[in-house]
Amino acid sequence: MRVVIVEDELAASDNLAYLLHSIDDSIEILKVLDSVAASVDYFTKPNNAELVFMDIHLADGISFEIFDRAKISIPVIFTTAYDQYALKAFKVNSIDYLLKPIDQEELGEALEQFTLQSKDRSISEHQMNGLLDLIKVGKPTYKSTFLVSQRDQLVPLKIENIAYFRIESGIVWATTLNNMSYSIDSKLEEVEEEIDPSLFYRANRQFIIKKDAIAKIKYYFNGKLIVSVNPDCAERIFISKAKATDFKNWMAS
Numbered sequence: 001m002r003v004v005i006v007e008d009e010l011a012a013s014d015n016l017a018y019l020l021h022s023i024d025d026s027i028e029i030l031k032v033l034d035s036v037a038a039s040v041d042y043f044t045k046p047n048n049a050e051l052v053f054m055d056i057h058l059a060d061g062i063s064f065e066i067f068d069r070a071k072i073s074i075p076v077i078f079t080t081a082y083d084q085y086a087l088k089a090f091k092v093n094s095i096d097y098l099l100k101p102i103d104q105e106e107l108g109e110a111l112e113q114f115t116l117q118s119k120d121r122s123i124s125e126h127q128m129n130g131l132l133d134l135i136k137v138g139k140p141t142y143k144s145t146f147l148v149s150q151r152d153q154l155v156p157l158k159i160e161n162i163a164y165f166r167i168e169s170g171i172v173w174a175t176t177l178n179n180m181s182y183s184i185d186s187k188l189e190e191v192e193e194e195i196d197p198s199l200f201y202r203a204n205r206q207f208i209i210k211k212d213a214i215a216k217i218k219y220y221f222n223g224k225l226i227v228s229v230n231p232d233c234a235e236r237i238f239i240s241k242a243k244a245t246d247f248k249n250w251m252a253s
Helices: 010-023 036-043 064-069 084-091 104-116 125-134 188-194 241-252
Strands: 002-006 028-033 051-055 076-080 096-099 145-150 153-158 162-168 171-176 181-184 200-202 207-210 214-219 225-229 237-239
Touching (some): 002 010, 010 028, 010 104, 010 241, 028 036, 036 064, 096 104, 145 181, 162 188, 188 207, 207 225, 237 241
Parallel strands (some): 002 051, 051 076
Antiparallel strands (some): 145 153, 171 181, 200 207, 214 225, 225 237
């Protein structure tokens, strides 16, 4: 499979390349393009790419501008931080997307879908106009406050005061910087979609951790990492080998 990546963040493109090779080491990454201009230049010339991974926001504009200036006649998988419920409609129109940070399992499913479907699909003008209608140019907005139950009342809990979220016995808990815990009436996946990914990271199935709450990172067996947070958590927080590079890049960003 021959792939082109359109992504202006080096850490994100490196992580995507790592995940792709982890899934299938025969995948050939032909080119990494970091701008609208570079992408237009590439796709207006002969190439043998079979699949494109494309970030929506690039340094010099919106990636949809590429389609106005170059013909892309192969499938495109968008990578985005936008709300998944709005974009889900385009699954049925043969446009796929992956939410950042990219999950290896979801990436594998997207690749499987690509191999099962026709490789000569292109994005129609109708589909592109629909995407433009759904996605507002600019940064997505994130929740700033959770309403949590405390005795017989609801209390506003500011996102800036939360150190990490964890799931325990099916219940999601938010632990604050002063070591208070409150139950959240949402699934952990829903919480992940509502908070700023530059501030919080989905460490594993049990934890979402805040960058400012991370106290120490240690290497563990088989390329894993162990993260210590403040306030301290009784349970170990592991970062898998597959996510370790992405996590370190996130920490450094």
